[in-house]
Amino acid sequence: MENPVTLDLWSMLFVFMLATFVGFQVIQNVSRLLHTPLMSLTNAISAIAVVGSILIAGEQESRFTTILGTVAVAASMTNIVSGFLLTDRMLRMFKERGK
Amino acid sequence: MENPVTLDLWSMLFVFMLATFVGFQVIQNVSRLLHTPLMSLTNAISAIAVVGSILIAGEQESRFTTILGTVAVAASMTNIVSGFLLTDRMLRMFKERGK
Amino acid sequence: MSVHYLIEINYLAAAALFILSLRWLNHPRTARRGVIAGVVAMAAAIGGTLLAPEIIGYSWIAVAFVVGTLLGIPLAMVPLTAVPQRTALSHAFGGLAAGLVGVAKYSLWMDQGQLTAFRTGAIALECLLGFLTFTGSLMAAGKLQEIVPTRPITYRNQNLVNLSLLAIAILAGVYLTIHPAYWQAFAAIIVLSLTFGVLLIIPIGGADMPTVISLLNSYAGLSAVAMGFVLQNKLLITAGALDGSSGFILSVIMCRAMNRSFTNVLFGAFGQVQARAQAGEAKTVKSATAQDVADLLTHADRVVIIPGYGMAVAQAQHRVHELYDQLTKRGVDVKFAIHPVAGRMPGHMNVLLAEAEIPYEALVEMDDINPELPQTDVALVVGANDVVNPAARHDKGSPIYGMPIIDADKAKTCVAIKRSMNPGFAGIENELYYADQTLMAFGDAKQVLGDVVKAIAGETVGVH
Amino acid sequence: MSVHYLIEINYLAAAALFILSLRWLNHPRTARRGVIAGVVAMAAAIGGTLLAPEIIGYSWIAVAFVVGTLLGIPLAMVPLTAVPQRTALSHAFGGLAAGLVGVAKYSLWMDQGQLTAFRTGAIALECLLGFLTFTGSLMAAGKLQEIVPTRPITYRNQNLVNLSLLAIAILAGVYLTIHPAYWQAFAAIIVLSLTFGVLLIIPIGGADMPTVISLLNSYAGLSAVAMGFVLQNKLLITAGALDGSSGFILSVIMCRAMNRSFTNVLFGAFGQVQARAQAGEAKTVKSATAQDVADLLTHADRVVIIPGYGMAVAQAQHRVHELYDQLTKRGVDVKFAIHPVAGRMPGHMNVLLAEAEIPYEALVEMDDINPELPQTDVALVVGANDVVNPAARHDKGSPIYGMPIIDADKAKTCVAIKRSMNPGFAGIENELYYADQTLMAFGDAKQVLGDVVKAIAGETVGVH
């Protein structure tokens, strides 16, 4: 039996490969009109790093890592809040004719 | 520590979710001209079941499973050979103007 | 590097190549590259698997490879009109393989005492999908080949019976997940799904088989996915999901193009009751000789040919090509209007016309050709009927109301080639044939087109 | 159901929702649904994570949430002209978070003696990408905000120096993978990547920042992917890969629209040397008053407005909207021609014009509007230059040769609003201004358009 960490590496690679395909396809279909909102939305999405940061800040293994984790959570949270708000603010501006 | 089988279940689900997205996107972009070749190509691709069949036929754990495995390999192999050959045969017929 | 690594790398590469393979089908120019990618992917997957240390003997595998290849080659050589039944047959093989692997795994893990709830559940799903695909596809192939009666076979409470069967099978699966060792439940699932496959197809008319085989395509894919969960194999899951979504999308496209729902196709027994009434008032049609049609066509600037199921049945595609050549040589602009459900399977008209060496740029999809029809001089309908029936646009009572059609009635003149005034698949009359601008050329499509081509070729080149 | 299950379900749902979120951006009508999906996904991800049994204290997390929210709200309220620098800043935050998590994990696993080669390698990659994104994005934001000098700063052997730095960092990473406990190598990677980020941006001109921030977007995504490998977290890998491919595709689109290669953007120090020569023959231009422009526009049937960087700088979008209203009210057909690189970031013109309440149907992409320009009466160029320079089509010697442009020169009349005869970003003259059919309206775009609108409004409605 392989050790689970190595086994999982291949799952991770599979996920990465598939997610990259999804990414390319999905982004290629984004309307060119919306490339600026796209950038701020992906900003918010990539702030998913918050997941890792929360664990570090919450585990409180050492003062050093807790501080690093807290700063990382704050940085990610900034991106989440500003990313989604800004995207929505911009999208609200796009109006159809006669609306 | 979770047991590796359960851990892996979530990887499998992730892979399935992502592959389904990829599938939908990729198929929606297939030219309508080529829907018949598409069907025979996916026929060949889904014969990937050959992978599982080979393991059963080769492990030779019992006469019963070996026979089942062998039949499964033969069935899959039929699809692989006829799927790819037929797809190619049909695609060769699609000609551009003046060629 | 351990063998395990090598296998995993092969699987990862194979999965990526399968995706690329389907991606390249987005254009005829890159499509053959797609086949090559698929072949390489399959070779990598098989090559990798053969390295697995679990394999202790290769002889059975080798025998199966030879048998499969010998069966596969003739199946790839069928005439293009038989591709629908070949496809159905191939789904049957796919379902069978998945089902058998499920049975084998169940028996192995049972002996080894390794049947967990998860594994058992996945196996049950794999077998259910695999075996129902197996018999269902065999039935579909039979109907398409007309070995099995093509008309819908119905009886009272049919849908109730079918759904109960399925429900029992699912209940057995749930029970089995809780008591994995209770093999009787497993056996029941197999029998029930084999039966369900047959009963599911019986009430569906032959002309609906294309939609059904797309759906079975999807099931075959999903059974591979289930096998992937059983064997914890990500490549199987990926390839199965690709296949599953492909079949699903194709059947959705077909249903939409017929303006029918899934449920209607599967449980509607369409085409059985349609009373061929509506005759009533004796309307008159104008019929035309091959010479008339030839004159009309050679004096036109723009011609749109609308092929249908009748062209496929008559195998008239080569005559169509001769006509296309004669007309383009005379400077007539000729295009083909392809309805998504024209023919016997998705995209069928395209392959048939491509086989007859008509360049694919001339094959235009419904939505793209319709705006051009009002500027068209002659719309030539070859063995199509429902897909050009204007009732779909305005007659709320018609069974095909709402189905998108090709606007043959908007062309300046319409010529329809068919053998009689009989209706098509939907069993209803077509007012197009009675319209002022329509001429009927009665006869077998191959015959009539042959005569038209001869008339054109014989003619001294007209004032154009 | 164990907590672990709950967390995994949340992550799976979040990943699917992130994908849907980007999918719905394919049309302005569904785009806001995309934001909602994104918010729900993020809430699920955070909610799931907060359940993790490893977390022993929530106070720090809560503090960080508050700080982040307080910082985030004002950053979302910046004027739209400042969105490029806000975006760069946000990449810096993203890079920082990834880098810090990498450092923390390294130190934790080091203490616990759990640094495997794989983990160390992934951490090294995460930190490399994270920290270079951090400083690189800060520099880019500085250049866009014009805190840092925007002109390229170059010196001898610059590319050699930069690439050597990167090579050393990578070597240190490889060494670290072999000797995970050698923390000096880890420290070196951090210092080197922080430095590399700065040095990479220094030689790139301010006007190339949009391409660079797209690329940094991609790096930020990839550092999240690396974090996913470190933490064995599939959601991080998925979301990171989405972000990575988005940034990559955007920068490819920008490079293509400028007909430049990645290497040229990153190492070319474009816009520094361009000798503003080519003057030679004294050519004459015709200049026009606001009244002239107003007359021309009101008597036209079709007008195409081509906005460029100058419109953004002048903040003239609201004047453009007034002009649009005045003209459409008079029955003139007005469209906007949007060049992919017009403005300061991908899609920038679209948001600016949308902000000014111009309906998005009026915003037409370059490839779609070009065929219409020969039938256009007036092409009104507002602060655009390179993107309408015909030299790109025919002058092989021009630095912008091959770049796709908007065919303003093919319209019957062209009116160009700019402040002077100074060249644009590429530093070259534009023959369009000397063409017979071109009129120049000199002045600040906001000012000139304001005068034109006044002239139109004041005018008695002309014979049209």
Ligand SMILES: NC(=O)c1ccc[n+]([C@@H]2O[C@H](COP(=O)([O-])OP(=O)(O)OC[C@H]3O[C@@H](n4cnc5c(N)ncnc54)[C@H](OP(=O)(O)O)[C@@H]3O)[C@@H](O)[C@H]2O)c1
């Ligand atoms: N393509 C698919 O995958 C698919 C799937 C499901 C359902 N369908 C259904 O199938 C139908 C397809 O429409 P369609 O317009 O192509 O076909 P259709 O409505 O079935 O009409 C075919 C016509 O061809 C004529 N025909 C038959 N044999 C001929 C021959 N040898 N020479 C000349 N004419 C011949 C028949 O008239 P005569 O008997 O008078 O000659 C008939 O009216 C639709 O109703 C569609 O919903 C298709």
Ligand SMILES: NC(=O)c1ccc[n+]([C@@H]2O[C@H](COP(=O)([O-])OP(=O)(O)OC[C@H]3O[C@@H](n4cnc5c(N)ncnc54)[C@H](OP(=O)(O)O)[C@@H]3O)[C@@H](O)[C@H]2O)c1
């Ligand atoms: N959008 C992107 O993301 C991006 C990325 C990388 C590179 N670029 C480059 O940026 C350039 C964009 O092309 P472009 O045509 O939009 O801009 P451009 O070629 O830089 O020209 C802008 C013009 O606007 C005029 N202008 C500036 N301020 C003005 C004001 N207040 N009022 C009126 N006019 C004003 C300037 O002329 P005066 O000084 O005479 O007024 C200048 O000629 C391209 O070369 C492109 O390759 C863009």
